[in-house]
Amino acid sequence: MQNFLNLCKSTIGEENVLLDAQQQAPYLQDWRQREVGKALAILRPASTEQVAKLVQLCIDYAVPIVPQGGNTGLVFGSIPDHSGKAVVISLQRLNKIRQIDVANNTITVDAGCLLQNIQAEAEQVDMLFPLSLASEGSCSIGGNLSTNAGGTAVLRYGNARELCLGLEVVTANAEIWNGLRGLRKDNTGYDLRDLFIGAEGTLGIITGVVLKLFPKPRSYGTAFISLTSIGHAVKLLTLAKQHCHANLTGFELINSVSLELVHQHFPQYQRIFQHTSQFYVLLELSSYESEEKAYQQLEQLITAAFEAEFITDAVIANSIAQAKNCWALRESISSAQAKEGKNIKHDISLPISVVADFVDDAGQCLEQAFPGCRMVTFGHLGDGNLHFNVSPPIGDVHEFFLTHQAQINRIVHDKTHQYGGSISAEHGIGTLKKEELTRYKSSVELQLMHTIKRAMDPHNIMNPGKIL
Template sequence: MSEFIDTCRTLVGAANVLTDSADLERYLTDWRRRFTGKALAVVRPASTEEVAAVIRLCNEHRVPVVPQGGNTGLVLGSVPDQSGTAIVLSLSRLNRIRGVDTINNTMTVEAGCILEQIQNAAADAGRLFPLSLAAEGSCTIGGNLATNAGGTAVLRYGNARELCLGLEVVTAEGEVWDGLRGLRKDNTGYDLRDLYIGAEGTLGVITAAVMKIFPQPKGQLTALAAVEAPEHALRLLSLAQERCGAALTGFELMSNFCLQLVTKHFPQMRLPFPQPYAQYVLLELSDSESEEHANTLLEGLITEALEQEIAQDAVIASSIAQSKALWNLREHIPLAQAEEGKNIKHDVSVPISLIGEFIRVTDVQLQEQFPGCRMVTFGHLGDGNLHYNVSPPEIGSQDAFIEHQSAINRVVHDSVHRFNGSISAEHGLGALKRDEVRAYKSDVELRLMRTLKQALDPHNLMNPGKVI
C-alpha cells in the first residue's frame, strides 16, 4: 500500500496524511473510549475537490473509507474496524462558512465546521441557528447531518434533516453532486438530499450544506417544573403547546435519580427546590414579540399548571445566569453518569403519548430480571426521544453487570418495538446497533436499504460494516 499512501500525500499534502500510531489514536478511538480500531492512514483533505480525488483513488485501490467529523458519535459509526484496511477521511479541514444569506435565511457551510462555530456565525449575522447538542463545541455539521442529529430544540425547529435545504456530496465513485440550491420548494424528482442525511457516510461523503437560519428571538425564558410522573409531564406538554404554541422550543424530562447523580458528582450545582420530586421538566420559550410577552406566557402556563395540580412546584429563571444554571443540570446528566461508572445507554423514541406507559412497563421488566438496576431516564420529551439508560446496582461489580448488556438491550428494545418505537432516535446505528436493528425492521425495509447501498456504493467502500 505504499504507492497508495504516497499518492494520498501528493493529493492532500504529506502533512495531512497521518500514519504514525501516536498521531492516529484520537481518530481511531471512539468518544466513550471503549473501542479503538485500526487504519492504513488518516487523510485530511482541505477541499471538496481533494475529497473527490481521494475517493477516486480509494476506488482504484479498493480501499475502504471511514468519513469522520468531530468523532463524537456513540455507536461506533465514525471509527474504523480492527482490520486496518481502511483510511479515516477526516473532514476537519473543510471548515469554511461559505456564505450567509439573511434574505433567504440560509447559511452555506462546509462539513468540518464545528456546530458552535455555525451558531456563532449566525448570531453575528443577527440570526439563530437552532441545532443545539451537548457536544456542540466539538461535533461537526457533517457528522450532525450524517446522523440526522436532534438535540434540545427539535420540538420547534426539527432534526438536522429539517434544518437542511441542500447538500454537496462526493459520491462513492468520486463524483461531486452539487445540490447547494437553498430552495424550500423543489419538486423535480427523487429527494437525494434525504438519502444522504442520516446515512452515516455509507452512501457518500457530505462536504457542504445549506442550512436554515432564523430571526433571533426577542425573548428567551427557561423554567424548571416538578411533576409527579411522566404522565403529568405529558399533560404539562399538552398545556404548554396549547398556551404557548410555536414559542415552546424546549421540553426536557429528567428523573429525580438523574439530578441526584448531577448534584452528587457536581456539588456546586443545586436544585432550586426545598425537597426532591419524582420527575422534572425543563421548559424553554423563545418569543418573537418581546421578553415581556414571553414572561407573560410562561408565568400564565406555570400558574395554570400549578392550579390544575399538573405541576407540584416550579421556578422561572430571572436572569441569563439562572437559565444557564437550569440547563447545566440537564447537560451534566451524561457527565454525572460517566462519573458514577459504567452504564448501558439507550437512545430510543416512542410515540409521545405512550412515553409514560413505556417507562412504567419497561422499568418493571428490568427490575424483575436485573434487581437493583438504576434507571437514568431523561430526554427530549417533546419529540418522543428518551435516553433510557441503565446503571448497575449501587452494590456489586459493575463489570459483572455490564456482561448482561445484550440481555438488557433486548428487554429495552423489545419493549420499544412493542410500543411502535425506534431503537435509535438520534445517535444512529453505526456498528454498535447494525445487527440489533435486524430484529426490528421488516425484510422489505432491509431489502430496500441494501438495494440503495448496492446502487450507490457498489464496491462497499463507504464506511463498511455500519448501518446495514
Template sequence: MSNFLDQCRTLLGTQYVITSESEMEPYLIDWRRRFTGKACAVLRPGSTDEVAAIVKLCNAARVPIVPQGGNTGLVLGSVPDQSGTAAVLSLTRLNRIRAVDPVNNTLTVEAGCILERAQEEARRVGRLFPLSLAAQGSCTIGGNLSTNAGGTAVLRYGNMRDLCLGLEVVTPQGDIWNGLRGLRKDNTGYDLRDLFIGAEGTLGIITAAVLKLFPAPKAQLTALAAMQTPEDALNFLTIAQDECGAILTGFELISDVCLQLVIKHFPHLQLPFAQPHLQYVLVELSDSESEDHAMSMLEAVISRALEESVIEDAVVASSIAQSRALWALREHIPLAQAEEGKNIKHDISVPISNIANFIRETDDLLQQAFPGCRMVTFGHLGDGNLHYNVSAPVDVQDETFILRQPEVNRVVHDNVHRFGGSISAEHGLGALKRNEITQYKSDVELQLMRNIKNALDPLNLMNPGKIL
C-alpha cells in the same frame, strides 16, 4: 498499500497523511472510549476536490473509507473496525463558512465546521441556527447531517433533516454532486438530499451544506418544573402546548436519579428546590414578540399546571445566568453518568402519548430481570425521544453489569418495538446497532436499504460495516 499512501501524500501533502499509531490514536477511539479501531492511515483533505481525488484513489486501491467529523458519535459510526484496512477521512479541515444570506435565511458551511461556529455566524447577522447539542463545541455539521441529529429544539424547529436545504456530496465513485441550493421548494425529481442525510457516510461523503436560519427570538425564557410521574409530565406538555403554541421550544424530561448523579459528581451545581421530586421538566420558550409576552405565557402555564395539580413546584430563570444554570443541570447528566461508571445507554423514541406507559412498564420489566438497577431516564419528551439509560445496582460492579448488556437491550428494545417506537432516535445505528436493527425492521425494508447501498456503493467502500 505503500503506493496508495505515496499517492495520498502527493495529493494532500505529507503532513496530512497520518500513519503513526500515536498520532492516529485520537481518530480511532470512539467518544465513550470503549472501542479502538485500526486504520491504514488518517487522511485530512482540505477541499472538496481533494476529497473527491482521495475517493478515486481509494476506489483504485480498494481501500475502505471511514468519514469522520468531530468523532462525537455514540454508536461506533465514525471509527474504523479492527481490520486495519480502512482509511479514516477526517473532514475537520473543511471548516469554512462559504456564504451567509440573511434575506434568504440561509448559511452555507463546509462539513468540518463546528456546530457552535455555525450558531455564532447566524447570531452575527441577527439570525438563529437552532440545532443545540451538548457536544456543540466539538461536533461538526457533517456529522450532524450524517446522523440526522436532533437535540433540544426539535419540538419547534425539527431535526437536522428539517434544517438543511441543500448538500454538496462526493459520491462513492469520486464525483461531486453540487446540490447547494437554498430553495424551500424544488420539486424536480428524487430528493437526493434526504438520501444522504442520516446515512452515516455509507452512501457518500457530505462536504458542505446549505442550512436554514430563523429570525433571532426577542426573548428566551427557561423554567424547571417538579412533579411526581411521567404521566404528570405529559399532562404538563399538553398545558404548555395549549398555552404557548409554537413558542414552546424545549421540553426536557429529567428523572430525580439523573439530577442526584449530577449533584453528586458536580457539587457546584445545585437543585433550585428545597426538597427532591421524582420527576422534572425543563421548559424553554422562544418568543418573537417580547420578554413580557413570553413571561406572561410562561406564568400562565405554571399557574394552570399548579391549579390542576399537574406539577408540585416550579422556578423561572430571571437572568441569563440562571437560565444557563438550569440548562447545566440537564447537560451534565451524561458527564455525571460517566463519572459514576459504565452504563448501558439507549437512544429510543416512542409516540409521545405512549411515553409514560413505556417508562412505567419497561422500568418494571428491568427491575424484575435486574433487581436494583438504576434508571437514568432523561430526554426530549416534546418529540418522543428518551435517553433511557440503565446503570448498575449500587452493590454490583460496572464491569459485571455491562456483561449483561445484550439482555438489558433485549428487554428495552423489545418493549420499544411493542410500543411502536424506534431503537435509534438521534444517534444513528453505526456498528453498535447494525445487527440489533435486524430484529425490528421488516425484510422488505432491509432489502430496500441494501438495494440503495448496492446501487450507490457497489464496492462497499463507504463506511463499511455501519448501518447494514
C-alpha cells in the same frame, strides 16, 4: 499500497497523509473511549475536488473509506474497524464559511465546519442556527447531517435533516454532486438530499451544505417544574403546546434518580426544590417580543397547569444565571452517571402518547429481572426521545452488572419496539446497533436499504460494515 499512499500524498500533500501512530490516534478512538480502530492512513483533503480524487484512488486500489467529521459519534460510525485496511478521510480542513445570505435566511458552509462556528456566524448577522448539542464545540456539520443529529431544539426547529436545504456530496463513484440549493421548494425528482442525510457516510461523503437560519429570539423564559408522574408530564406538554405553540423551544424530562445523581456529583449546582419529586420538567420558551412577555406567558402556563393539577411545584428562573443553573442540571446527567460508574445507555423514541405506559412497563420488567437497578430516565420528552439509562443497584459490582448488558438492552429494546418506538432516536446505528437493527427492522425494510446501498456504492467502499 505504497503506490496508493504515494498517489494520496501527491494529491493532498505528504503532511496530510498521516501514517504515524501518535498522529493517527485521535482519529481512531471513539468519542467515549470505548473502542479503538486501525487505519492504513488518515487523509486530510482541503477541498471537495481533493475528496473526489481520493475517493477515485480508493476505488482504484479497493481501499475502504471511513468519512469523519469531528469524530464525536456515539455508535462507532466514524472510526475504522480493526483490520487496518481502511483510510479515514477527515473533513476537518474543509472548514470555510462559503456564503451567508441574510435575505434568503441561509448559510452555505463546508462540511467540516464546527457546529459552534456556524452558530457564531449566524449570531453575527443577528440570526439563529438552532442545532444545539453537547458536543457542539467539537462536532462538524457534515457529521451532524450524516447522523441526522437531534439535540435540545428539535421540538421547535426539527432535526439536522429539517435544517438543511442543500448538499454537495462526493458520491461513491468519485463524482461531485452539486445539490447546494437554497430553495424552500423544489420538486424536480428524487430526494437525494435526505438519502445522504442520516446515511452515516455509507452512500457518499457530504462536503458542503446549505442550512436554514432563523430570526433570533429576543429572550427566553425557563422554568423547572416538579410532577408526580410521566403521565402528568405528557399532559403538561400538550398544555404547553396549546398555550405557547412555536414559542415552546425546550421540554426536557428528568427523573428523580437523574437529578439526585447530579446533585451528588456536581454539588456546585444549586438545588431548585427542597423537596424531591418523582419527575421534573425543564421547560423553555423563546420570545421574539420582550422578556416580560416570555415571563408572562410562562406564568400563565404554570398557573393553568397548577389548576389542572398536572404539576406540584414550579420555579421560573429570575435571571440568566438561574436559567443556566437549570440547564446545567439537565446537561450534567450523563457526566454524573459516568462518575457514578458504568451504566447501560439507551437512546429511544416513542409516540408521545405511550411514553408514560412504556416507562412504567419497561421499568417493571427491569426491576423484576434486576431488583434494585436504578432507572436514570431523562431526555427530550417534547420529541418523545428518552435516554432510558440503567445504573446498577447501589453497592452492586459494576463489572458484574455490565455482563447483563445484552439482556437489559433486550428488555428495553423489545419493549420499545412493542410500543412502536425506535431503538435509535438520534445517535444512529454505526456498528454498535447493527445487530439490533436486524432484529427490529422488517426484512422488507432491510432489503430496501441493502438495495440502495448496493446501487449507490457498487464498489462497497463507503464506510462498509456500518449500519448494514
